[in-house]
Amino acid sequence: MERPVLEVRHFHAWFGNHEVVRDVNLSLQRHKVIAIMGPSGCGKTTFLRCINRMHELAPDARTQGEILLEGENIYQMSPIMLRLRVGMVFQRPNPFPHLTIYENVLAGYLLNNIALSRTEKDAIVEDSLRKAALWNEVKDNLRKKGSFLSGGQQQRLCIARAIAMKPDILLLDEPTSALDPISTAGIEELTQELKKNYTLILVTHNMQQAARVSDDTAFFYMGELVEFAPTRQMFTAPKDQRTQNYITGRFS
Amino acid sequence: MLLHTHIHIRRRQIRSQLVRTAIILCTVLTLLPLLYILAYIIRRGIGVMHLSFFLQLPKPVGESGGGIANALVGSLLIVGMATLMAVPVGISSALYLSEHPKGKLAGIIRICLEVLTGIPSIVVGIVAYYWLVRPMGSFSALSGSVALAIMMLPIMIRSAEETLKRFPLHLREASLALGVPYYKTILKVLLPCSLSGVVSGIMLSIARVIGETAPLLFTAFGNPYLTANIFHPMHSLPLLIYNYAISPYENWHQLAWGAAMVLLVWILLLNVLTRIMIRKWSVQY
Numbered sequence: 001m002e003r004p005v006l007e008v009r010h011f012h013a014w015f016g017n018h019e020v021v022r023d024v025n026l027s028l029q030r031h032k033v034i035a036i037m038g039p040s041g042c043g044k045t046t047f048l049r050c051i052n053r054m055h056e057l058a059p060d061a062r063t064q065g066e067i068l069l070e071g072e073n074i075y076q077m078s079p080i081m082l083r084l085r086v087g088m089v090f091q092r093p094n095p096f097p098h099l100t101i102y103e104n105v106l107a108g109y110l111l112n113n114i115a116l117s118r119t120e121k122d123a124i125v126e127d128s129l130r131k132a133a134l135w136n137e138v139k140d141n142l143r144k145k146g147s148f149l150s151g152g153q154q155q156r157l158c159i160a161r162a163i164a165m166k167p168d169i170l171l172l173d174e175p176t177s178a179l180d181p182i183s184t185a186g187i188e189e190l191t192q193e194l195k196k197n198y199t200l201i202l203v204t205h206n207m208q209q210a211a212r213v214s215d216d217t218a219f220f221y222m223g224e225l226v227e228f229a230p231t232r233q234m235f236t237a238p239k240d241q242r243t244q245n246y247i248t249g250r251f252s
Numbered sequence: 253m254l255l256h257t258h259i260h261i262r263r264r265q266i267r268s269q270l271v272r273t274a275i276i277l278c279t280v281l282t283l284l285p286l287l288y289i290l291a292y293i294i295r296r297g298i299g300v301m302h303l304s305f306f307l308q309l310p311k312p313v314g315e316s317g318g319g320i321a322n323a324l325v326g327s328l329l330i331v332g333m334a335t336l337m338a339v340p341v342g343i344s345s346a347l348y349l350s351e352h353p354k355g356k357l358a359g360i361i362r363i364c365l366e367v368l369t370g371i372p373s374i375v376v377g378i379v380a381y382y383w384l385v386r387p388m389g390s391f392s393a394l395s396g397s398v399a400l401a402i403m404m405l406p407i408m409i410r411s412a413e414e415t416l417k418r419f420p421l422h423l424r425e426a427s428l429a430l431g432v433p434y435y436k437t438i439l440k441v442l443l444p445c446s447l448s449g450v451v452s453g454i455m456l457s458i459a460r461v462i463g464e465t466a467p468l469l470f471t472a473f474g475n476p477y478l479t480a481n482i483f484h485p486m487h488s489l490p491l492l493i494y495n496y497a498i499s500p501y502e503n504w505h506q507l508a509w510g511a512a513m514v515l516l517v518w519i520l521l522l523n524v525l526t527r528i529m530i531r532k533w534s535v536q537y
Contacts, residue, residue: 052429054425054428054429057425057428079431080431080432080433081431082431083428083429083430083431084430084431087429087430088429090422090425090426090429092422094422094423094425094426095426096423096426096427096441096445097423097445097535097536097537098441098444098445098447098535107426107427107430108430108431108432110440111427111430111432111436111437111440111441112430112431112432112433112436113436147536158426161430162430165430165431
């Protein structure tokens with residue numbers, strides 16, 4: 001078995017005295033879609049935000065344990081370098097309103113003052129927008145501001161912005177919860193394309209979505225990782241009673 | 253419909269109409285003095301509006317004609333320098349206040365701003381006199397600029413802080429999650445997104461001090477000649493208006509009206525420009 005792209009060992013996270021993530025152990029393989037599901041407040045989003053160290057931006061946040069990206073402890077890397085390697089897409093589409101579509105895709109380079117030639121820029125923009133299934137819709141409007149796009153298009157622009165940095169991992173924090181059903185279907189379809197090049201970790205409160213798009217599923221409950229298994233197995237033969245209760249809708 | 257209900261609704265409509273009329277009346281009442289001042293100043297000042305009025309220096313008493321070139325250049329220089337001094341301090345303070353609203357310094361800055369707003373402008377002039385004019389041994393445009401810069405700070409900081417505070421968390425996170433360091437997030441995302449508010453704050457503070465006379469009495473002092481030396485006394489529009497208005501000569505009164513009109517148009521233009529800028533640069537979150 002090849003080396004996992006992400007390994008989590010005895011990982012805990014707190015907000016003040018409140019332990020939000022408890023003793024999580026996990027090992028993720030590349031080129032897969034991994035869904036993290038669980039009821040609200042189970043710590044799934046916090047855990048996701050620990051993987052690119054966004055969690056520690058909260059004033060009283062604390063963590064313990066190890067997360068290894070390609071064998072490297074992320075808490076010994078600079079958060080800047082880490083975030084260049086681990087992209088993130090948020091719940092609410094958040095393109096930069098002062099930048100054009102073209103600049104939004106390149107935002108990771110432009111805002112970090114990474115110099116690119118004109119040809120490189122054009123290539124990255126086209127490639128990223130194609131991978132985000134947005135190229136055909138915006139190719140004639142690249143110089144327009146991103147804010148005139150629809151919600152689903154804005155979210156795909158944010159995905160393009162994240163994959164333009166060629167990350168090892170793409171974190172998706174309930175990326176469709178602010179979108180209509182058609183845009184949601186579009187994003188879900190996109191995950192299947194994206195996993196050819198990237199590893200996707202998708203937080204969702206929507207079980208059906210986890211079942212539709214993921215290869216493996218992690219079930220979080222009250223801050224604990226209850227079960228981690230291939231998605232089909234998780235939904236047909238869960239090992240833990242709590243997983244079973246969640247899947248059968250006994251709590252949500 | 254019941255007759256009773258009908259009367260009730262009818263009565264409410266009449267009352268609503270009455271209140272609306274009262275409000276419109278009050279608005280007109282507020283605007284009247286402003287319109288009157290505008291009309292009066294333009295009527296009195298328009299007579300001297302020739303090219304020579306802008307290009308010539310004041311003439312000695314007894315000679316007719318003359319212009320306000322020295323005061324025009326002086327006002328531009330003094331206010332320009334004041335802006336250069338106030339902007340770095342003001343915008344940094346506004347950034348600090350919006351980024352650390354509960355920081356240790358924030359409370360102190362806020363109290364200082366409130367006090368500063370309340371200080372009479374002549375006192376600011378005296379302070380600048382003791383800080384700069386006395387140690388340097390001469391009235392100077394520089395000291396006038398310092399006095400005006402101090403007066404610009406409260407308006408600039410409040411207005412900028414208001415805009416900066418509205419910057420949404422999700423955009424900040426978008427930038428940080430791309431590996432953009434905090435300071436670059438501020439310089440390249442927060443400030444550009446808030447540009448319209450920050451710039452309009454600067455413009456409004458300029459409009460606020462451009463007509464200030466009192467802080468300049470003990471600092472820039474005034475100068476009948478054209479000079480660009482910031483270490484020398486310098487004239488400015490409000491000083492010129494003040495000096496000429498209290499003089500006994502009709503010709504000088506004319507020039508003062510003209511200068512007042514120039515000042516008015518200048519402030520009006522600044523306000524219009526600010527509005528255009530807000531419309532053009534404002535960003536929808």
